[in-house]
Amino acid sequence: xARRAAAWEQGGDEYDYLFKIVLIGDxxxxxxxxxxRFTKNTFSLDSKSTIGVEFAxxxxxxxxxxxxxxIWDTAGxxxxxxxxxxxxxxxxxxxLVYDVTKGATFDNVKRWLKELRDHADSNIVIMLxxxxxxxxxxxxxxxxxxxxxxxxxxxxxxxxxxxxxxNVDRAFQTVLGEIYRIISKKALSTDDSGAGxxxxxxxxxxxxxxxxxxxxxxxxx
Amino acid sequence: MDKKxxxxxxxxxxxxxxxVDRFGFIKTEHSNSPExxxxxxxTHEHEREERRIRKWRKMIGVGxxxxxxxxxxxxxxxxxxxxxxxxxxxxxxxWQLISGSRDLLLMNxxxxxTLVIYETSSSELEIIRDISRTFPSHIFFQQRHGPxxxxxxxxxxxxxxxDRDVGYVxxxxxxxxxxxxxxxxxxAFWLIVALLKGAVHSxxxxxxxxxxxxxxxxxxxxxxxxxxxxxxLGQHFQDEMINPSMYASQWFITVFxxxxxxxxxxxxxxxxxxxxxxxxxxxxxxxxxFCHDDLVNLPFEQLxxxxxNFPEEATDPDTLLPLAFSFKVSSRLVELDKxxxxxxxxxxxxSSSKRFQPLKSxxxxxxxxxxxxxxxxxxx
Numbered sequence: 001x002a003r004r005a006a007a008w009e010q011g012g013d014e015y016d017y018l019f020k021i022v023l024i025g026d027x028x029x030x031x032x033x034x035x036x037r038f039t040k041n042t043f044s045l046d047s048k049s050t051i052g053v054e055f056a057x058x059x060x061x062x063x064x065x066x067x068x069x070x071i072w073d074t075a076g077x078x079x080x081x082x083x084x085x086x087x088x089x090x091x092x093x094x095x096l097v098y099d100v101t102k103g104a105t106f107d108n109v110k111r112w113l114k115e116l117r118d119h120a121d122s123n124i125v126i127m128l129x130x131x132x133x134x135x136x137x138x139x140x141x142x143x144x145x146x147x148x149x150x151x152x153x154x155x156x157x158x159x160x161x162x163x164x165x166x167n168v169d170r171a172f173q174t175v176l177g178e179i180y181r182i183i184s185k186k187a188l189s190t191d192d193s194g195a196g197x198x199x200x201x202x203x204x205x206x207x208x209x210x211x212x213x214x215x216x217x218x219x220x221x
Numbered sequence: 222m223d224k225k226x227x228x229x230x231x232x233x234x235x236x237x238x239x240x241v242d243r244f245g246f247i248k249t250e251h252s253n254s255p256e257x258x259x260x261x262x263x264t265h266e267h268e269r270e271e272r273r274i275r276k277w278r279k280m281i282g283v284g285x286x287x288x289x290x291x292x293x294x295x296x297x298x299x300x301x302x303x304x305x306x307x308x309x310x311x312x313x314x315x316w317q318l319i320s321g322s323r324d325l326l327l328m329n330x331x332x333x334x335t336l337v338i339y340e341t342s343s344s345e346l347e348i349i350r351d352i353s354r355t356f357p358s359h360i361f362f363q364q365r366h367g368p369x370x371x372x373x374x375x376x377x378x379x380x381x382x383x384d385r386d387v388g389y390v391x392x393x394x395x396x397x398x399x400x401x402x403x404x405x406x407x408x409a410f411w412l413i414v415a416l417l418k419g420a421v422h423s424x425x426x427x428x429x430x431x432x433x434x435x436x437x438x439x440x441x442x443x444x445x446x447x448x449x450x451x452x453x454l455g456q457h458f459q460d461e462m463i464n465p466s467m468y469a470s471q472w473f474i475t476v477f478x479x480x481x482x483x484x485x486x487x488x489x490x491x492x493x494x495x496x497x498x499x500x501x502x503x504x505x506x507x508x509x510x511f512c513h514d515d516l517v518n519l520p521f522e523q524l525x526x527x528x529x530n531f532p533e534e535a536t537d538p539d540t541l542l543p544l545a546f547s548f549k550v551s552s553r554l555v556e557l558d559k560x561x562x563x564x565x566x567x568x569x570x571x572s573s574s575k576r577f578q579p580l581k582s583x584x585x586x587x588x589x590x591x592x593x594x595x596x597x598x599x600x601x
Contacts, residue, residue, distance in 0.1 A: 027391065028350045046357035051392045052470030055525055071523075077347070077391045082433045083466055187402055 015068035019179050021091055021172075022120075022175045024112055024218035027076030030131040033162035034097065035073045038172050043163055051122060052083055054177075069176055077110040081115065088120035092161055092183075093127070100130040100159060101138040106146065113153065118131045126180065127156045131211045134161040164170045241382035244483045245360045245402065274308045280316070281311065300495065304542065313403035319495045321420030333407040336379035344381040346391035348374055355394035362398060372406045373398055379410050380417075387417065390429040392474040399478045399486065422497035428474055437471045438565075440465040440576035440583045442557045443502055446550060450506055454517055461521045468528035472505055473498075480529075481536055488538035499550055511535040521541045 023031045032050050036042045039056040054073040059066060072091070074084035089093070096112050098105040116124060128150045130141060143159060151156035156161065156174055160167040264503045273580045280291050280299070291533025307315045317323040336568050342348075352370050361369035376397045381389040391518060400409035417426040419531050419569070448455030460462070471479045476498075477489045492500045508531055509516065535541060 027347070028354075046363075047354065048479070049351050049391050050356040051395075051474055053467065055467065055529075058401060075391060077434065079390050079429070079431065082431075083436065083470060086466070188515075196389060 007188045010208055014066060016065040017026045017180065017183070018068045018070060019092050019176060021069050021071045021093040021095065022098065023071060023073045023095050023174065024084075024088075024115070025076055025129075026099070026102075026108050026112075029076065029097045029099040029102070029105050029163050031076065031097050032073050034095070034129070034131060034160065034168060034171075035071055036164045037165055037168045040072070041165070043074075043165075045058070045163075052080070053087055058172075060176060062173070062177045063182065065180065067176050067180060069172065085115065085119040088116060088124075091120055091124060092179050093125045094120065095127050095129055095175060097129045097131050098141065099132050100143075100146075101132055101135050101140045103140045104166075106130075106141045109149070120208040123182070125156075125157065125175055125212075127171060127178075129159075129171055131162060133159040133166065134163050239360075241360050242483075242486075246356075246483060247358050247360060247363070249358075270308070270414075273305075274310065277302070277308050277311050277315075281315065284316050285314060285323065303491050303495045304546065306488050306538070309487075312487065312491070313408070314402070316403060316490070316494050317408055317412060319421070320412050320415045322408065322415040325415055325420060326411040328410060329411070330438070333379055333410050336382050336410075337375045337406075340379075340382040342378050342381040342388070348377045348381065348389050348394075351391060351394050356398045359398070359402075363404060363534060369401065371407075372401050373407050376401065376410050376413070380413055383410075383414065384417065384426065386431075387426055387429045392471070392479070393429060395475040395478040399490065425498065433474075436470060436473055437563050438500070438558070439501075440469060441561060442554060443469055443505055445474075445557055446502060446506060446548075446553065447509060449553070450548060451509060451513060452523045454509060454513055455515045458524075461519075461524055463521065463524055463528070467525060469505055473501055476501060477504065482533075485536045485541065488542060499554055500545065502550050503545035503548045503553065505540065506548045506550070507541050508535055510544060510548075511541065 023035055025031055027049065029153060032047055032054065033043050034162070035054070035056055036044070036047075039058045041214070050073060052075055055071070056073070057070050059068045063068070072087045076086060094116055096109060096116075098109055100106075116126065128146065130146050131141070133139075146159075147157050156178065158167050158171045158174065160171050162168055226494060242248055279287075280293075280302070281288050303319070317326075352362075352374055353365065355373060359369070361367075362373060365369065373394060377389055377394060380387070380393070380397075396416075397409055400412050404412070415421065417429070418424050419426075425435065427433075427438070442454075444458075447458065447465075476493055478486050481489075489500060489504055512527060512531065512535055516527060517526060541545075
């Protein structure tokens with residue numbers, strides 16, 4: 001069954017599922033470093049701010065299946081949503097990041113959730129991430145507050161440190177696992193054809209939906 | 222062999238002796254700075270460079286006094302010389318002359334100081350957050366709260382007050398940073414005003430206004446040009462669902478100052494300030510043409526990776542720029558611009574077409590009336 005993915009093997013990379021994930025949250029909370037920690041195991045203290053969108057992938061195993069995460073890292077500044085919100089479409093998961101040392105970035109989580117509700121698929125799996133937990137002496141958002149907020153909103157929640165790598169893999173694993181479980185359940189009940197199932201061939205349509213939405217907005221003349 | 226030792230000596234930490242390239246960027250082991258090329262320069266080349274500088278000095282005159290006269294008399298000579306690259310020692314001055322920023326500065330004495338000292342901006346925190354994330358590997362901007370970071374902050378804050386509609390947008394810092402390596406704060410500020418308000422070319426403020434309208438337009442035009450000039454690649458992009466917002470947004474938003482080798486950035490800026498935004502399209506097309514035969518065979522992910530990591534050969538200005546100039550795009554860009562706006566705005570197109578004309582007089586009056594009535598209030 002896994003080998004049905006053969007058509008999608010490119011350059012020796014094989015996977016059973018391809019999940020499109022977006023990284024969102026205020027500017028400066030560490031999205032790009034979470035991504036580089038997860039995909040390249042690197043961290044840079046003096047990294048440049050992200051302009052537009054960045055992209056990286058990593059393949060992991062979840063319950064015996066090979067899952068490829070195609071992750072879009074977006075510029076955090078509000079003005080950039082004009083470009084970045086097009087990337088929410090077709091995403092099956094979102095990592096919503098705030099900075100545990102900056103209360104304002106946590107306060108803005110509500111606005112990011114609204115942004116997702118407006119632009120993303122309604123059944124997108126969202127994980128709230130409190131990054132920079134290594135900066136213990138500067139913490140201004142209590143873990144319990146964030147946890148109870150996440151529970152109220154039905155989000156998973158974890159604190160991470162891209163700097164010392166704490167919980168970064170776990171955060172991505174959790175989201176990808178959750179998506180996998182939802183999809184495999186759906187596949188059972190709808191015989192592989194239900195909307196939102198992103199198995200093999202259909203996974204490519206995930207990015208198709210995204211691209212066409214981007215280009216139809218800007219270039220339909 | 223000695224050089225090698227120097228390159229290896231890149232321990233983290235703010236040691237002042239860390240080796241930098243000729244532009245002031247701290248070297249990494251994989252540094253793709255043109256230092257090697259420079260070192261191998263012969264005395265013959267050195268003499269040629271000296272002759273070039275003399276020619277340029279003559280063309281400019283003392284403090285730029287002959288410049289306008291020369292440009293009027295021999296615009297094609299100027300264009301040709303600029304395309305070959307402005308001598309680095311004269312770059313800052315020439316940039317101010319060709320962008321029209323020198324005139325703005327002279328007409329608005331004291332305005333910059335007022336903006337920096339007496340005004341406050343709602344973007345201050347946003348600007349501060351990005352200061353250390355702008356050219357972090359450049360020696361001038363590395364020191365926390367050092368002169369480089371302070372200048373960068375002042376220029377960006379001043380602009381965010383000067384034009385409250387635009388305020389501060391990520392990406393502007395790279396433009397300001399680039400300019401600050403070649404001129405004073407005040408000069409850099411007026412050059413940004415000249416660009417965004419359109420002192421010589423079309424205003425570029427739409428790159429940063431709410432909705433980033435000009436980014437969307439440029440990306441759209443670029444996509445069309447790719448398909449027209451490289452149909453096979455255009456089709457491949459379409460098949461692989463690649464669109465320009467995935468790789469080219471930063472080309473336009475920062476005019477190639479975000480992630481390209483600095484010597485290329487400078488050469489692009491020489492031409493950009495004199496000829497306008499079309500060179501960004503041309504350089505973009507040239508990058509794609511240079512890598513065309515590889516790109517058409519790559520699937521989505523590798524394609525995207527290649528579009529964000531061009532090989533060193535592709536980014537050599539002496540190869541890339543001639544290729545760029547071989548793309549004739551001016552008239553097509555005007556057509557595409559009209560089509561785009563017609564489509565986008567329908568009947569109200571006339572009111573916003575203002576945005577796309579060089580409006581020297583409007584800028585001047587706005588700029589000079591700043592202190593009494595903010596330019597951001599007296600709009601449209």
